[in-house]
Each structure stands twice: as C-alpha cells, then as structure tokens.
Amino acid sequence: MAENERVPGERKRRRPTSSGVVLSADLIVDTARELIDTQGAQAFTVRKLGAALGADPSAVYRYFRNTEELLLALADRLIGESMAGFAPSGDWAADLRDFALRAYRSALRHPQIAVFSTVRVTGRPHEQRAVETGIGLLLQAGYDDAAAVRHYHALVDTALGHAALDAGVLRLAPAQRAADERAWQAEYGSLPAEEYPVLHRVRDHLPVMAGSAVESALDLLIAALRSEAPG
Amino acid sequence: MAENERVPGERKRRRPTSSGVVLSADLIVDTARELIDTQGAQAFTVRKLGAALGADPSAVYRYFRNTEELLLALADRLIGESMAGFAPSGDWAADLRDFALRAYRSALRHPQIAVFSTVRVTGRPHEQRAVETGIGLLLQAGYDDAAAVRHYHALVDTALGHAALDAGVLRLAPAQRAADERAWQAEYGSLPAEEYPVLHRVRDHLPVMAGSAVESALDLLIAALRSEAPG
C-alpha cells in the first residue's frame, strides 16, 4: 500500500507529448471512452489508447497503476452520465424501471465496465448518488431498510447482468448473429414432436430467444416488487 | 462454409503425441474443463491447455477450428452436467427455481461459458433437452406458448447474467475482495446524513451488497410468475 496512488493530487509539470497533446487523467479517460464508443469494447487496448492519445502507450501508467484502475475511473463517470437525465416521476415502480434500464443501457455500451462496477466498489461520488437514489425509491415504496437494500441489489445486478450477456451478442459479427438467430428457427424448429413435444409446440416463438430478455426480466421484477410492497 | 468442420466424423490415424497421450476431441474438452476447474477461468489458454495435454498447443486446432468452437463444445457438456440430477417435483415454481439455480451454479464456475451459451446457440443435445424441460415447466404453470418462451428466456438469462457478474468477484484476489466488502461499510457507512439521508439510514444493511443477489432476484421472478400464472 506504499505507492497506492499514481495521481498525487495535482500535476505541475505538464510536458506535451511528441504529437503536442498535453496529457491528463481526464483526457485519458475521455479518450478511452471515445475509443470504446466508436470502435467497440474489444478495440480498447492500452496500445490503441496510446495511439488515440498521440502518446506512447506507457505514458498511461504515469496516471493509472494499471488498466483496471483506469476502467474504474471510467466506470464512475459512466454511472454519472447514465443517471444524468433521471427525473423521478413519483411513481416509484416506473421510476425503478427507468433507473434499471438506464444502468442496463449504459453498461451495454461498456461491458467491461458492467462486470466491473458490480464487482468493485468505486466509492466515488456518482456511484454514491445513484445508490442513494435507487434505494430511496424502494424506501418510498414502503419497504423496510433491509428489504430495500436487498431488492435494490437484485434489481441493479439483474440489469447489469443482462447487459454483460447482451454485450456478448453485440460483439458477434453480424453474419454470425444472423446465423444464430436462424438456428433457433431451423435447428429447433424442426425437432421431432415425439422426442421434443414442448419445443415442437412452441417452435414459432423460439426466435425471440435470440433477442434480449432484459425488459421481460425487469417487468417481472417490478411486478413482484409492486405486489409485495407494504405501502 | 467450405471447411466448416474440423472433425470429420471419425478419426482413423491416432498418432500419440511426443509424451505418449492419444488425443481426441473428448480428451481436449475434458482437459480444458479440468484446467478451468482447478486453476480458474483465467488459466485457460490454448498454450496452457497444450501443456496440460502433453501436446503442442497447435494440435488443438486439428480438432477445433478455434477456441470459440472448443468452448462451445464444453458449454453443451456443462449444460448436460448441471441438469443431470434434475428431478421435477411437480411444484413447477420450485422446479423452476432449482432449474435456474443449477444453470447459475454451473455458469459461475465457468464464466466464459456463461456469456457464451446465452450468446451462441450450441444446438446440441444437452442444450435442447434443457430448453425443453424449462419451457415445459412454464407450460405446466398454465402459460401460453408465447409467454412460456418469454418467461423462460427472462429466467435463464437472469441466472446466467448474475453468474457472469458474480464470477468477476471470484476472480478478485481475496485481499481485494475483503477490502471491497469493508468499503461498503467504511466509505458508505460514514456518509453525512444531510447529504445522503437514505444511505445513512440503511448503512447497517449495505454490506450485503458485496454478496450475490442471484437468490433475491430469482425469488422475485418466481414470485411474479406464481402470481401471474393463469393456471
């Protein structure tokens, strides 16, 4: 824990890189974010980040101890952004759904972050604000402290978990994705009724399995929360 | 699609490796599985797999086109194993919970597979059996074809999504994990009541956020399915 932090408060000596850019922790996070947004998550590597910055890749390590630290910083920023336009309507159930969907959508674009912000506690301002808001909605519903925390945890992890899975689909080449979609119809649609009576019966509905289940899942969760709410 | 498959049915020429092992697709999948089980998911690399097999890593490519194909084969095997002891009790709701938890637990040990078997359709026997069983339980509950498929999708993806997240926690070094657990108490437990009234109020319950939310989430899903069931 000796040299725990790489960023000792303020930078004094701001030497530009060979390409003229002046680095900073913020700029690095910005660029990383842009890289992921435009090129996809798998395009994020330290070396490509360096190239995008116009700097040697190893310069990043002057600001973050490793890529994990960098992603952690990016995570909190994204949490903040995803909750930026959130305005509670007063209907706690609808608000919770919106809250969870925002988390999902943000995580979907940044899958590395999704797993991350569940796994690690950023402990940073945006995360704290979001947790405050989310648990608050459940208290508003009439749940006691323990239940509010437990249900918040279930809801957020479900949203982020679906994001982690769905991000995997987006990562597939479009051709592969189309092939898999067809597989639900072709391979599953033609199974013998004797051996697979259920699959045979529901065969027309199987292609929906290729899409995301996040809304179905959230709807069920919210329905349960609504019917169990003490208030 | 010309050389779609690497494994053309049967192998005739079974030449042992330099270490004396006779390779086969099954042996490779077995070894991969063992590697992940004993060393953790991040220990699975083609090169380590080669070493564990006592063969040159590139020999794997005689049996699988790439690592993705190999993982796909492993995925179906794991689906089979996880459902091996499954015995429906007749209580469809309880059975669904068991079904989902089996998927969760299996995926938790093999996170790469978790994302995978949601993303890609293996189209292999074990997968088909599992889907047949799961959707069957929802039909038994009285849901119509479309709803049964939709709810099955939501349930399974939720279980696997939580597995993907929770696997990230397991991957952390124990020290890091303990530190994060304490963070929920330390950083979050000491927030000022004025600025964070909710977090201040529920501070004693926050450490549960460090654990898995899968059971809470599944309980809510099952509760919703139970109360919405037409039957």
Add this chain to the structure above:
DNA sequence: CAGGTTACGTCAACACCGTTGACACAAGAC
C-alpha cells in the same frame, strides 16, 4: 536569468497470448 531537481514522455524489452503454414513421419490402405 542561471542552475538543479525531477516529473513525465519515450523507448526497448519481456513474457505472454491465439493462430497459421511448413514440415516430417507414422498409421492405415492397397
């Protein structure tokens, strides 16, 4: 305005990774 410290950008290197193409050889076919 001169000199000294040193933070920080750069470079080269290390140890990994998945994957491929050339090659040699032994197993099976005839």
Add this chain to the structure above:
DNA sequence: GTCTTGTGTCAACGGTGTTGACGTAACCTG
C-alpha cells in the same frame, strides 16, 4: 512393401499488458 495422408510439431507473426532505464523539458530556487 509402397503410397497417401492425417496429425503432431516447430517456428513464426502480430497482437497484448507492463516495466525499467533514460533523457529532457518544465518548474523551483536563487
């Protein structure tokens, strides 16, 4: 016994994260 060819091996390519040495420019002191 000879031929074909499947299959294990080897070396190499281009990629990855990360580290340590190094020089220089930016700031501080005077």
